[in-house]
Amino acid sequence: MNAIDQTLARVFGYADFRPGQRPVIEAVVDGRSAAAIFPTGSGKSLCYQLSALHLPHLTLVVSPLLALMQDQLAFLKRHGIAAASLDSSQSKDEARAVMDGVARGEIRILMVSVERLKNERFRAFIRRVPISLLVVDEAHCISEWGHNFRPDYLTLPTTRHELGIPQTLLLTATATPRVIEDMRRHFAIAAEDVIATGFYRPNLDLQVAPVPADERPRRLVDWLRPRLEGPSPGATVVYVTLQQTAERLAAYLGAAGLPAAAYHAGLDAETRASRQDDFMAGRTPVIVATIAFGMGIDKSDIRGVVHFDLPKSVENYSQEIGRAGRDGAPAECLMLAGRDHLSVLENFTYGDTPERAAIARVTATLPAPGEDWAFTLNTLSRDSDIRPLPLKTLLVRLELEGTIRPRFSYFAEYRFRLEEPAETLVARFQGERRAFVEAILEASPRARTWHRLDLEALGRLGAERGLDTSRQRVITALDYFADKGLITLESKQMTEVFEVLRPVDDALVEALHRAFVDKERAEIERLHAMLALFEGEGCLTRRLADWFGDAAAPAHCGHCSGCRGQVASLPLPPEPAPLASMDATTLIAPLRERLASGGEAEAATPTLLARFLCGLTSPRLTRHKARQLDGFAALEAYPFGEVRDWLSR
Incomplete structure (x- = not known):
């Protein structure tokens, strides 16, 4: 051995x-x-x-x-x-x-x-x-x-x-x-x-049995009841897209006599922890959850995973059904969803694509080549109206284009509280180190209890007195003092610092915007590839394995709806009223008024207005508390692109 x-x-x-x-x-x-x-x-x-x-x-x-x-x-x-x-x-x-x-x-x-x-x-x-x-x-x-x-x-x-x-x-x-x-x-x-090692799981029975949205809750009850009321009831996770769906569906199951709890990111941490603990311990047999639930959940005896709404992608579907049957015993994975939430999933994707003008607002803040560009992500997100995640992606793209190079990140503010008199702290050191500590204290004015470090002032003192007051040495010293209990140290406002390597022209802004649009298109194609997976003929397990390049899975698993000859057709949602029959002026008036009162009337672009009507957020909409306005999410059932084009006419 x-x-x-x-x-x-x-x-x-x-x-x-x-x-x-x-x-x-x-x-x-x-x-x-x-x-x-x-x-x-x-x-x-x-x-x-x-x-x-x-x-x-x-x-x-x-x-x-x-x-x-x-x-x-x-x-x-x-x-x-x-x-x-x-x-x-x-x-x-x-x-x-x-x-x-x-x-x-x-x-x-x-x-x-x-x-x-x-x-x-x-x-x-x-x-x-x-x-x-x-x-x-x-x-x-x-x-x-x-x-x-x-x-x-x-x-x-x-x-x-x-x-x-x-x-x-x-x-x-x-x-x-x-x-x-x-x-x-x-x-x-x-x-x-x-x-x-391949993606084939011989103990998972994969079923695609979609039903219209209004029939889905009753079908879920009919599927769950015999599995929960039998001699050995199994734990089940029901995945939904929206937080409000989780709450409503958990209440519906409870009213039907099937104990269930909702789990989503909108709950406070204590409630989430309590509901997770109850599920893990078997006290709550069903958890109705958004994808906030599941990552890192090590419960080996989950007997069922149900997709009440469409998953976000083939990869998400694979990851979520992978939480069933980890003990190797048989488990069932049921897909009930139709196409009724397809617009919601597509709109999430559209919401992360910044406007070309927003990208230009970011690049306009870059200083000349050779200079440092320092910013806090939240401030840049607010000023550009780009959400933090796509803004981070934009920064990565600028880096890959050779426009900027990351230097370091630092906290913009440091403050400390002395846990012993300043004289005692200084007396612990001799020679140059003592002078260094004196300079730190001198460059850190005190307001009541807390001293706020002024690194610029400290740099000037260092130059005057021949001391090494480099940022790294100062931060190392403050951490040392905090470790020894000599001070209490706090820091906040993470600042990113990049070196600017070359200027940005209109062609690059256009290329950056095109990259986001291409990624948006790819994400939409991924959604439709998932629909094709669910509606395809033949072994579903084999088609899922093919997506991940797994050639070792059997051609016919024998334990999926495809192998049973059940070819799915995802039902379409009811046809909504045509956009042309609606009064756009009335729907967007509350947001236009709010923007105008804040001096940002020019920000009412078709893209921003479409986000508002489709229930999508952005830093600008959040700042203006758009969720509280009439008209927010009034058209969430409509594809974002159609709403934007309608408003552009």
Whole structure:
């Protein structure tokens, strides 16, 4: 028995590896980067958890969601592995204890969000820590062709280089061949070290049985009742698109005598946690949820997953049904949805495409080439009327075009409260270090209790007195004081700093806008590809495997509606009244008046007005509290493009 087999048995209590785990772990332990493309619930996490115990230094895990971190940390704790996370829910003392454990080498695995890597104080800390392995969980987020593109993930290859991390391990459950190639290229992973185990799940029965929207609640009750009232009722997740649908449907099921709870991002954290705990413990057999539920949920005995509304993509569908039957026992996955929510899903996509004028507003703020461009994302989002996620994408595109280059991020404001008299703090140091501390205090005027650091004033004092008052040294010193309990330190307003490499002309603005429009078109095509998947003939399991490039799945699984000869036809929603019969002037008058009263009458473009009528938000609409106005979402059942074209006439 070799070393990794011994660790598998001794630490984790397993006799054998699952498919794919051994070659991934062997690659990492041998010093190579690798990628694990395994179905949901197939043991991707063990690939880094076991490997970390055979590496000399820290394993740094980047994960997109707190729920994923907490679930994996609980597993590691149960197996006696020293692991921790740094996240926004922690107190300063808790975060400091984690960082102390990492610095001493006592913590083997540290989990953080990708945003944490942009934190100036964290980067100053982690640069001093030797790291053996960077793990990227949900690694498909790095590809703009993936179903959950996160622009910040594109910075990870640069971060790996800056921190001198020798290896990377990429983990994902849902990646098409194009996305896998994109991931591999970003991290220079050899093709033979990309291990994909296939997407076929022999225990899942896939059913596409769509019904019209008004009949769907009753059909769901008829499907659930025998499964909940039998001798061994099974847990079921019902996925919906909108928060209000989750609330209404959970209430409907409850009135029918089927205990159910709603779960969505609009609930407070305590309620979400309580409802999740009740579902996990079996006290609530049915959870009606938006996609806010599921990531990182490690419940092995879910017997049913129902799509009451259309999923967002084939990848989302695969990920969501993958939460059923993780224990290997039979589970059912039912698709009830028709096309009635197609416009809602399409409109979500349209809402993230910035107007050409909005892109020009961003590029107009760039200084001359050679100068630094500093901004806070929220302010730039507000001023340009581009939502934060597409704005991050725009910044990445400007970087890829060679227009800007990221330099660093920092908190615009630092303030501290002394926990001992200033004289006592200064007296702890001698010589140049004492003069340095005196300069910090002198450049930090006090208002009542808190001192606010003025870095410009400190820079002038440093120049006058021959002191090194560089930003990195100052932040390191403040962190040291905070670690020792000498001060309480607070920071806020993350500022991004880019170097401008070349000017932006109209042609580039047009190209950037075209890239967003092309991405929008690709997302719409993905939605229609999903419809084609559900309405196609033959084995549904085989067609799903083909989407992910899995040639190993059987041609006919025998446990899907396709194999049973049930070819689906997704019902269309009732035909809405023609737009031409409506009074556009009346519908948009409340927003026009609100914009005019705020001195922004010129902002009432057809695109902004269409967003308002289709129930989509933007920073400008949020600022003007458009949700409270008559007319908001009045045309949410109509395709955004049609509404925009109608208003343009």
